[in-house]
Amino acid sequence: MINFSDIKKSLLISVWFMFLTFPIMVIRVNPIDKIVEWRWLNMILVGAASFIASFAWKHYFDKKEKGKSVKTFLKSGHTVFINNIADKKRFRLSFAFILFASAIIFPFIFSAYQVNIITTALVYVVLGLGLNIVVGIAGLLDLGYVAFYAVGAYSYGLLNHHFGLGFWAVLPAGALIAALFGILLGFPVLRLRGDYLAIVTLGFGEIIRITLENWNEFSSGPSGIANIQRPSLFGLELSLQSAAVYIYFLMIALTLFTVFVVKRLQNSRIGRAWLALREDETACEAMGINKTKTKLSAFALGATWAGMMGVMFAAKTTFINPASFTFHESAMILSIVVLGGMGSVSGVTAAAFVLILLPEYLRAFSDFRMLFFGAILVIMMIFRPQGLVSGARRAYRFNKADDKI
Amino acid sequence: MDNLLSVNGLIMDFGGLRALEDLDLHVKKGEILALIGPNGAGKTTFFNCLTGIYRPAAGDICLTTPGGSMSIAGLPPHVITKKGIARTFQNIRLFPNMTVIENVMAGRHCRTNTGIAGAIFRGRAAVKEELEVVERSYEIIKKAGLARYVNELAKNLPYGEQRRLEIARALATEPLLLLLDEPAAGLNSRETKELDMLISEIRDLYKISILLIEHDMKLVMSISDRVAVMDYGKKIAEGRPDEISRNSTVIKAYLGEEFVA
């Protein structure tokens, strides 16, 4: 399989990468103390890694190219497919039950620290599902999603700080304000083509962050808002420990709610319009679908979840500042959607857990987290643009008499 | 008058280039009208004006619906579809990653109105409407002979079936007038014959008018009630198929002068 010319090619590639990374990986100068540090080991590592990577790259690339020319159309697989789904359904149900049961027991077995981590992961699950509506289903690349997250967080922070409003009052209010922002920002930008839309949403995200950073009278600037109230249980103030568990259960409920809503939306008239919009805008309009309205609804709905999670985030950490809402946060949520598979609920959920928990549990990994996210985006686009779990479409069943479902 | 669609003095320019010049065309209720002409004569441009993708520079497009006559020139595409004009595209534009039935269901969008709340809470009205959408869509799919592909992704369909699916999807919008842009392009003769039957069936079953652009003369001659010929953005002839095939202007436009032997 591996022949001489391949090895030669890989060697050349590895030499090229050693050259390319030489100044940045090998040399480190301290300009003040005038000390030069030579890290030759890095060069060897880069050389070895790129040698191996080039083989893997070639292998997968050839495989992908080959896969393209082979037709995947199955003519007789139709009935088998339906049976499969029926089987899967039973399996899925028991799987879901086990998952649910372990989620319930979890906080009573593990420490508050662990519970907190899972809560964070759940927040990202919901954020991922929210962004998935916009990017995955409706195909609108939103790079400023974090802005709506910030809007939610600051809604709670400010309303709590100034008016003493509680968590339960602000949760819907924050969602609503974020949705309003979604529509407000959405209106002018929705005429734009895909890549311009991406840049403009990025711009909006940054505008909101920088404004929060500089408008001291409004948002207390970079120092942020502290001492935000935790959610209360029927008016009871909870201890730190039990508050963590309480928030954990709230998040479980919210996640289930989100999954439920997204699933329902996906297989509805609105969901089909979003999908159609992603697939072909012109054909979509020709089918009588109002482009503007459909885009706006996706934008607003995506923003709603971000707003809700913003409130949740503020309540969980009791402290917010603009540094939590940088573009990197948007990029991370986007990675979740891309890795999970655009449009797939289970994929996005799994990806959020992997991407949030991995750096938490592999401390060594957490330094490399953003590096890893960047690489994921590139590699996924090249080798598996449909994500790890491709969004399977719902199969409709009609009986032999060709009647309804 | 039993005109479903009347186009008067339609003009369309592209940066100084006149693509349509003072075009008049009338489609009667229940007829199949074929629009033929050499490549670049402006046929597809005309379709794009009718469906709102282009905004004509001048002229009037009038559609007679059960609710009365109205001008539709310059309206946005989704509104025009709702008024009753549906179309297919010259180079198939399906929703490739949606299933066959979802493609057709997307066509039902403009005839239904469940909103976000309805989709989430699935009230009685929403469920009823969704059931109706599924049923109607399946009905159309069966009619188009695509029943065995219901849950297949559109992109996995053979080419000929994709053409039929596009027609099915357009039909789901309940049009009064169906525009078909070269429906037989790329089909073999068996598939073309099947398409011939499908188009006539659709007209009889749904009592709609059909305007089609086509290069396959056999198909044009066999299914159309009338034929209009375009050249250089102008209508150069109109009449029954047998008249058109004898018309010397048409032969000249199509085959060059010397062919008129």
Next chain:
Amino acid sequence: MGKRGRNLHRDIILKFNFDSVRFMEYFFELLLGGLTRGSIYALIALGYTMVYGIIELINFAHGEIYMIGAFTALIVASLLTIYGFHGVSILILASVAAVIYSSAYGFTIEKIAYKPLRRAPRLSPLISAIGMSIFLQNYVRLAQTSDFLPFPSLIPEFGFMRDYEHIFSSAELVIFIAAALIMAMLTFLVKLTRMGMAMRASAQDRKMAMLSGVDVDRVISVTFITGSALAAVGGVLIASHIGQINFSIGFIAGIKAFTAAVLGGIGSIPGAVLGGFFLGWAESFATGYVSSDYEDVFAFALLVLILIFKPEGLIGRSKANKV
């Protein structure tokens, strides 16, 4: 009118005259500062515009190429300083290293992250580019440092500029002249050379360029290399002027340069230059007369407004969509 009154009158006149001198000086300071800023933006914007012109991709990682150029220059300059080199020789060697490395990165990035996606849906290469940008930032952060590093001021001070130094520094003069020279060279390359003709042809009609015998893949590579080299020069000049860099400088600079490119009509080379200067002045005056806190907001707001209301840019052409 008593004596006292007259004095007061004179005071007011004097004060007014003094203020108007200050006012004009301040105005010129901002004007020239904007010119410097603008030339840097223009240099980076050219890379965006050239790449967009040919493959219709917003090369999100372009800002990072600029950052890597600055970092390479910093490393080389520090090394040379330690080994006892002086002044202008450092500037030249560091710039050459920066240009070589940035070009190499640009070339490699295109091969890895964009070339495999030539036929993919539009958003795929964009997401890939965003990934690349994040990757490169963190690569530099991990391999070097996340702190701000002091960048030696490599641009010498000229004696003849001493009197004007408070309005327009030598460094600014060098930046402006270097940028102008490079842009003139680029114009020459694109207008008059065979490669330039191939670039323009590929940008206008890729298929026809191929039919005419243009190796479009090579043209794309050359475009990336040229754009990256320009960004590297921009990186060295600005870093040496501002005096410090870190791994994240590419992001904001990239966005601003992109704004400049869009402002002038993306895909158009004179447009990028014009947009760069426009943005430079706009920012300079806005921070000078309004508030410096919102400097970046200002650029973003301009970007958003342009994209919404005149996406074809100030001197660009609009494209009809084809069905």
Next chain:
Amino acid sequence: MLELIDVEAHYGNIRALKGVNISLSEGEIVTLIGANGAGKTTTLMAVSGIVPASAGEILFMGKPIHELTPDRIASLGISQVPEGRHIFQRMSVMENLHMGAFTRRDRKEIKRDLEYVFELFPVLTERRHQQGGTLSGGEQQMLAISRALMARPKLLLLDEPSLGLAPKIVKQIFEIIRKINREHNTTVFIVEQNANLALQTADRGYVMENGSVVLSDECSKLISNDKVREAYLGI
């Protein structure tokens, strides 16, 4: 000179060419006619290497070219005038012509060919500094042909040269095609919908339907063939 042997090509999932066999000898004018979507343009694009042949062989002067890149194929002496002309809109007429000679480095000869082209189409002489996009349809077609000639092709591929042009100009263009063929012994391969004119100009013709060649003969015989007449106006 050019030989297509069982060539197949795909556009995504669609099999656009289903085993095409065509051969051209040196100095011939050959035409390929057929309805829209029959695969005529795809055939030309396969020869030029823009659409890769997924099966079969394409030989040019005895050597396989189906695995070469488009620029290599062009430099072998195959020039194409694509459907819709594809003039470089924002380049002047002169620049467009120089693009045609992109693969050549012999400046003097290029100059001579420029003169020849301007002789062939005097209109272009007046317009030489005008932007390509501002020319009329007919002038653009003339420019497109001139541009292809600037490569000094051994084989000239023309895709629907009559498209969207007034009959008078079409006639003029076909005359010039014949002239080029005569004067330089350039082999010409014309894809046309305007069947009659193409059949009158060419020596031999192929008729294409659904991605395969269904008929091939001398043009004089094709012109009186009932099938051809029927296919073109359903007579």
